[in-house]
Amino acid sequence: MIPEILQSMGYVAFKKIGFFGPMVIACYFGVKGLIKFKTDFDMISILAASIFLIYMAFLFLAYVAAFPASSAATAVSFWRYSTHNGMVATAFISIGGLYFLKHRNILNEFPNLVKVTAIVLVVILPLGFAHKIRFDLEPPKPHFTDVAKDLRTLIPRKGLVFVLDPMGTGESNKITYYYLNQLGTGYISAFTQPTPAKVRSRLDSIANKTYVVVHSLISGLPEYFGVSLSRDKSYLFQKKGRSWLLVHDWKKPKNHKY
Numbered sequence: 001m002i003p004e005i006l007q008s009m010g011y012v013a014f015k016k017i018g019f020f021g022p023m024v025i026a027c028y029f030g031v032k033g034l035i036k037f038k039t040d041f042d043m044i045s046i047l048a049a050s051i052f053l054i055y056m057a058f059l060f061l062a063y064v065a066a067f068p069a070s071s072a073a074t075a076v077s078f079w080r081y082s083t084h085n086g087m088v089a090t091a092f093i094s095i096g097g098l099y100f101l102k103h104r105n106i107l108n109e110f111p112n113l114v115k116v117t118a119i120v121l122v123v124i125l126p127l128g129f130a131h132k133i134r135f136d137l138e139p140p141k142p143h144f145t146d147v148a149k150d151l152r153t154l155i156p157r158k159g160l161v162f163v164l165d166p167m168g169t170g171e172s173n174k175i176t177y178y179y180l181n182q183l184g185t186g187y188i189s190a191f192t193q194p195t196p197a198k199v200r201s202r203l204d205s206i207a208n209k210t211y212v213v214v215h216s217l218i219s220g221l222p223e224y225f226g227v228s229l230s231r232d233k234s235y236l237f238q239k240k241g242r243s244w245l246l247v248h249d250w251k252k253p254k255n256h257k258y
Contacts, residue, residue, distance in 0.1 A: 001073065005063045008075035009056075016079055019089055023052045026092045041099045048092040055085055139255045140215075144172045147213065147234055147250050148179035154236060154248055160210040163187040164203070166194035167216035167258045176213060185210060196220035203239075211247070212237045216258055232256075 013020040030049025033042030059081055063072040131137070136145070155161065162185045163173035173187035188194050188202060196219055203212065203224070214221070214235040222229040225237060225244045236248040 004073040009078055012078045022089050022093050044095055048088050051088050052085055140257050143252055143256055144175040148176045155211050160185045162206050162210055162212045164212055165189050165215040166218045172215045200224055208239055210239045
């Protein structure tokens, strides 16, 4: 198990080299600073490296001791957890870069045009890459949002809702329950290992009159619900005893990912 965890963590670190690269450099200077402490930069490197290494050790221990075996082996959400140290990396890169330029007396050698250009870029680039911040606009999230907003007019205020998205990441259920302002009765996503038998068993167990939002399909679902279903649509069903009532459907946009 431990080799698999380390391999998965290493794979993620390699893919996100823009973050882990500077932190490895911080570790190098941190160790160097411990051996021969001279400047304030040594202190900054020691602090950054210590925070990074302690946090990585904590995550590794959590994977070993607390996570299910399947999640631990893939180091689930390792990058998402690592971003908690994002400002540490930013501080190290910024302060370290300024210290290097000042130490080499390079700042005074830059032409005024370069300095002005740098300031302009600092102002303009965030505006140019604003779409990167709006990850909520990345497909298929807008479709999930539209469906969730419509649900507020299609189901009773405190109606039970279950989200069925066996090909999805689970974000559809988060968006759905957020806009409905409720915890929901559960969901099925790709991470729940949704075999046809498991999906049927889970749907059989939910309470009568529960609404089920279907965002993606696997084999056997059309037969289970008793209607023809298209992968180009999302559906809303309500459980009626042993049968299912089709309440509404939504056409997926062309850029929908699955």
